[in-house]
Amino acid sequence: MTSSPPISSxxxxxxxxxxxxxxxxxxVRRAGEVLADVGPRRYLHSGPPIELDEVPGPMRGAxxxxxxxxxEAADPAAAxxxxxxxxxxxxxxxxxxxxGAMAGIVTPSMPGVAAQAAGQTVYSPLNEGLGQALRxxxxxxxxxxxxxxxxxxxxxxxxxxxxxxxxxxxCGLVAxxxxxxxxxxxxxxxxxxxxxxxxxxxxxxxxxxxxxxxALFEFAAGNRHFALPFTIAAAKGVTIAAHGVAGSPIVTAxxxxxxxxxxxxxxxxxxxxxxxxxLGEPRLFEGFTAADATPxxxxxxxxxxxxxxxxxxTAAPAITSFIGGTAELSAQLVExxxxxxxxxxxxxxxxxxxxxxxxxxxxVHRVRDAGVSPVINNGMAHREPGRGQVGAGITRxxxxxxxxxxxxxxxxxx
Amino acid sequence: MTSSPPISSxxxxxxxxxxxxxxxxxxVRRAGEVLADVGPRRYLHSGPPIELDEVPGPMRGAxxxxxxxxxEAADPAAAxxxxxxxxxxxxxxxxxxxxGAMAGIVTPSMPGVAAQAAGQTVYSPLNEGLGQALRxxxxxxxxxxxxxxxxxxxxxxxxxxxxxxxxxxxCGLVAxxxxxxxxxxxxxxxxxxxxxxxxxxxxxxxxxxxxxxxALFEFAAGNRHFALPFTIAAAKGVTIAAHGVAGSPIVTAxxxxxxxxxxxxxxxxxxxxxxxxxLGEPRLFEGFTAADATPxxxxxxxxxxxxxxxxxxTAAPAITSFIGGTAELSAQLVExxxxxxxxxxxxxxxxxxxxxxxxxxxxVHRVRDAGVSPVINNGMAHREPGRGQVGAGITRxxxxxxxxxxxxxxxxxx
Numbered sequence: 001m002t003s004s005p006p007i008s009s010x011x012x013x014x015x016x017x018x019x020x021x022x023x024x025x026x027x028v029r030r031a032g033e034v035l036a037d038v039g040p041r042r043y044l045h046s047g048p049p050i051e052l053d054e055v056p057g058p059m060r061g062a063x064x065x066x067x068x069x070x071x072e073a074a075d076p077a078a079a080x081x082x083x084x085x086x087x088x089x090x091x092x093x094x095x096x097x098x099x100g101a102m103a104g105i106v107t108p109s110m111p112g113v114a115a116q117a118a119g120q121t122v123y124s125p126l127n128e129g130l131g132q133a134l135r136x137x138x139x140x141x142x143x144x145x146x147x148x149x150x151x152x153x154x155x156x157x158x159x160x161x162x163x164x165x166x167x168x169x170x171c172g173l174v175a176x177x178x179x180x181x182x183x184x185x186x187x188x189x190x191x192x193x194x195x196x197x198x199x200x201x202x203x204x205x206x207x208x209x210x211x212x213x214x215a216l217f218e219f220a221a222g223n224r225h226f227a228l229p230f231t232i233a234a235a236k237g238v239t240i241a242a243h244g245v246a247g248s249p250i251v252t253a254x255x256x257x258x259x260x261x262x263x264x265x266x267x268x269x270x271x272x273x274x275x276x277x278x279l280g281e282p283r284l285f286e287g288f289t290a291a292d293a294t295p296x297x298x299x300x301x302x303x304x305x306x307x308x309x310x311x312x313x314t315a316a317p318a319i320t321s322f323i324g325g326t327a328e329l330s331a332q333l334v335e336x337x338x339x340x341x342x343x344x345x346x347x348x349x350x351x352x353x354x355x356x357x358x359x360x361x362x363x364v365h366r367v368r369d370a371g372v373s374p375v376i377n378n379g380m381a382h383r384e385p386g387r388g389q390v391g392a393g394i395t396r397x398x399x400x401x402x403x404x405x406x407x408x409x410x411x412x413x414x
Numbered sequence: 415m416t417s418s419p420p421i422s423s424x425x426x427x428x429x430x431x432x433x434x435x436x437x438x439x440x441x442v443r444r445a446g447e448v449l450a451d452v453g454p455r456r457y458l459h460s461g462p463p464i465e466l467d468e469v470p471g472p473m474r475g476a477x478x479x480x481x482x483x484x485x486e487a488a489d490p491a492a493a494x495x496x497x498x499x500x501x502x503x504x505x506x507x508x509x510x511x512x513x514g515a516m517a518g519i520v521t522p523s524m525p526g527v528a529a530q531a532a533g534q535t536v537y538s539p540l541n542e543g544l545g546q547a548l549r550x551x552x553x554x555x556x557x558x559x560x561x562x563x564x565x566x567x568x569x570x571x572x573x574x575x576x577x578x579x580x581x582x583x584x585c586g587l588v589a590x591x592x593x594x595x596x597x598x599x600x601x602x603x604x605x606x607x608x609x610x611x612x613x614x615x616x617x618x619x620x621x622x623x624x625x626x627x628x629a630l631f632e633f634a635a636g637n638r639h640f641a642l643p644f645t646i647a648a649a650k651g652v653t654i655a656a657h658g659v660a661g662s663p664i665v666t667a668x669x670x671x672x673x674x675x676x677x678x679x680x681x682x683x684x685x686x687x688x689x690x691x692x693l694g695e696p697r698l699f700e701g702f703t704a705a706d707a708t709p710x711x712x713x714x715x716x717x718x719x720x721x722x723x724x725x726x727x728t729a730a731p732a733i734t735s736f737i738g739g740t741a742e743l744s745a746q747l748v749e750x751x752x753x754x755x756x757x758x759x760x761x762x763x764x765x766x767x768x769x770x771x772x773x774x775x776x777x778v779h780r781v782r783d784a785g786v787s788p789v790i791n792n793g794m795a796h797r798e799p800g801r802g803q804v805g806a807g808i809t810r811x812x813x814x815x816x817x818x819x820x821x822x823x824x825x826x827x828x
Contacts, residue, residue: 179732180604181595181765190594190604197607200614200631210618210627217614317765318593327768351595351731352766354741 010248014266015343015361018250018306023117023170023237025230028159030151032108034121037096039108041072041088044096046104046299047257048272052086056258056294061137061385062103063088068139069147070107076139094253094264098123099236099299101228102135102381103258110147111155113229115170117237124229124236126150126158129222135298137385154216161202168198170234174308175347177227178358183316184231185300185309186323186377186392192226232299235306242266242361249409250342251362254305254374254397256296258381261398265364265405273401273408280395282380283324288390293380296395301376307345307360310377310394311337315350315358323377323393333375333394334359340366340374368406373399424662428680429757429775432664432720437531437584437651439644442573444565446522448535451510453522455486455502458510460518460713461671462686466500470672470708475551475799476517477502482553483561484521490553508667508678512537513650513713515642516549516795517672524561525569527643529584531651538643538650540564540572543636549712551799568630575616582612584648588722589761591641592772597730598645599714599723600737600791600806606640646713649720656680656775663823664756665776668719668788668811670710672795675812679778679819687815687822694809696794697738702804707794710809715790721759721774724791724808725751729764729772737791737807747789747808748773754780754788782820787813 008016031038038044043066045059055063064079067088073079082088093100097120100106104125112125125135132138134147162168177184177191184191196217207213220226243252248266255262262272277295284290303309313319313330320326325333337359338344344357362374373396380391422430445452452458457480459473469477478493481502487493496502507514511534514520518539526539539549546552548561576582587605591597594604610631621627634640657666662680669676676686691709698704717723727733727744734740739747751773752758758771776788787810794805 179595181593190607193604193607193611196614197610197631197635200610200635201628204618204621204624204628204631207618207624210621210624213624213627214615214618217611217618221611221614314766317767320765321769327766351734352728352741353731355735 010245010267011250011342011361011363013245014242014248014250017242018238018360019345019347021117021238021241023115023122023234025162025168025170026114026116027162028111028126028155029114030108031106031110031112031123034114035096035098035123037091038106043088043090044093044098044100044104044106045090045257046093046100046102046297047255048260048262048274049092050090050257050259052083052088052090054259056297057384058137058294058297058381059103059105059258061139062105062134064385065134065139065143066105066107069144070109093299094255097121097236097240099232099302100125101127101232101300102298102379103137104299105134109151111151113233115233115237118241120240122233122236122240124233126155127223127225127228129219132386132388136381136388138388139386153212154219157203157206157212157216158199160206161199164202164206165199170230170237171347174231174234175349177231178308178312178315178348179351181316181318183309183312183319183377185303186379187316187319188227188231189224191231192220192224195227195230196220228300232302235302238306239302244269247409247413249364249406251305251364254301255299258294258297261296261401263401263405267409268405273405275398275400278395278398280393282391282393284391292382292390294383296378297381298378301378304374304376305362307358308348310375312348312350312358313377314353317352325394336372337374340370340372342366364402364406364409367399367402371399373397373402424659424681425664425756425775425777427659428656428662428664431656432652432774433759433761435531435652435655437529437536437648439576439582439584440528440530441576442525442540442569443528444522445520445524445526445537448528449510449512449537451505452520457502457504458507458512458514458518458520459504459671460507460514460516460711461669462674462676462688463506464504464671464673466497466502466504468673470711471798472551472708472711472795473517473519473672475553476519476548478799479548479553479557480519480521482558484523507713508669511535511654513646513716514539515541515646515714516712516793517551518713519548523565525565527647529647529651532655534654536647536650536654538647540569541637541639541642543633546800546802550795550802552802553800567626568633571617571620571626571630572613574620575613578616578620579613584644584651585761588645588648589763591645592722592726592729592762593765595730595732597723597726597733597791599717600793601730601733602641602645603638605645606634606638609641609644610634642714646716649716652720653716658683661823661827663778663820665719665778668715669713672708672711675710675815677815677819681823682819687819689812689814692809692812694807696805696807698805699803706796706804708797710792711795712792715792718788718790719776721762721772724789726762726764726772727791728767731766739808750786751788754784754786778816778820778823781813781816785813787811787816
């Protein structure tokens, strides 16, 4: 007689993938070097598929900036003409192993965090910092100059430093971020400092000059979201590992393109289940109204898909000063998210809740049965290109895509 | 008629001093440059006054190391002979505007954090990092070599970087540490990374070579208590400002020398109220027993005196994995500390408790009336010189000194 290992259920297989997949950091690379789907005039964007003629304002701004950055156009008018002529191809980041915050535009020479998960490369563009930024649709000279500096100076230096440090594993970083009061989606300040402190020796050694090292340190110290591409690459890594399990109702992607919100589910292959992008109830910065905001846009809610962000809200109590709410509301929200998840994490722990694991594995059947859709912590972009961020908050996602996916899976079973 | 400002009570004056005093960082300086009370063979130590012939093992080891470090002795035997002949003078750190962790030995060329508070200099020696260290009584070559490197390389570089950054105020750093899950006594990991990330640009620019910058970054990244001298200097600064208010029952120093534990109180001048040093119930590292531990030694409980450390335990839930306990016990402990404090802070806030202020201003009358003495988070040193740390935990302080101080103040009133 031979003994065979117990057969895991599809849900268990997904939970194991989400909770045990390691995502070792490879370096900081240009997208064109590591992603087969990115090429000249073939750019990535955030969210589910979108046509060029329907992209929202910030995404159009980012595309204009991208064409300038790639020297495909000499000025914004020329770039706009290329877009209006339909002369670029758009591919969702999620189809390419990538994730991008906000507009999520990724071009061949755009530098980003590259890591490995489940035998493939995952990638996320480096965060450009506060103020005007391509991800919010800016394409002015300051935005492009900074992006070029990131490409030419910061990225090679970070890459060298990361390659000198053989132990950087992104899920371990996220777990430590949770111990330091970040939820690793909308609050990344402690993890940002931790990554820089960790890489600082190698950055100092690799820098061609002390001034270049100093400039990189200044850039990182001034950017509370420096860690974001590291945490969303981690999340993309574990969700890739959980994707494609036949019959599994576990969500493996949630994303918005400013027009539509969509999800993908482990057991339903590459199909997107869609709904109009929600606006949520963001806490708007002074001087803005809800009419200024672009509906949910960006891939960074992959963090909630992977079990942190809003799902670990109680790990980051200081975030309520930014997005609103109280400790009690945060705890209720995490409890609610637990009710629609198939399990809880054994590595992403909330110290303030006696190291309880975060809710893990959004189950579309549970969402449908409970009538409770997931929430995310997110930033909101202005409707117009280049106007930047207008607010941040907690957004309740539309439930329809989850219900539809549940119905599709249920129908397939019968 | 002239209107005069309302007259504050002694307690109110102390609370205001504790809660509003700013402690701007000056730099990293040798003690002999900034402290009038430190000189050749005139060294500082932690805790209340102690005679040379009664110092506990780790303090004697640190003094041997100190004499070697200052080139007063050629070898440990010669250093021991100097001690046995009574040829050095000991002064408490607290009498000199200083605070030192564990043995707290401060010599003229020892580099430390220098800051300003209430018109005077406050100082704390740089933390040497993990492993063998002078503060635990080590005096082997590795300990002394590292201390010389700190003096000759790390300290000047940190000093230059701090002088290039004009905005570093120590209480602001502590407040941010609390937002990042440190309680800034026994957990300093997030604040350590934050300080390094903040100073990194200036360190890179000031370093004579990239290797020196890299070595400093490595030293800091490998030391979870790098921030400790910054936080205890902050605490010393605010407690100096609160000291010397006639009639005030607010505690302005608590410290141990391994033999005796003592406190000073704002309204009772320079007098120390003493009790035998407690052992507490430390969580011992593997391989050690309570018999290995030195009773409470060190000045770092100035953090609790200033209103953080164990008084902000709920800000640092991850610390329970190190010192034991649960979130509920932590909350009870903070509540209990609130009951013996005269107020609560408006700048040291606990995000996980909806930004409630930490208990502020230990009132000896309240301690006496409630029969509740303060607790501290602390590290425990081995009884023998140079054996290092044996554990950490929460220690309940002896109540007798608080009761005695209360009685003295009460008697003075009547």
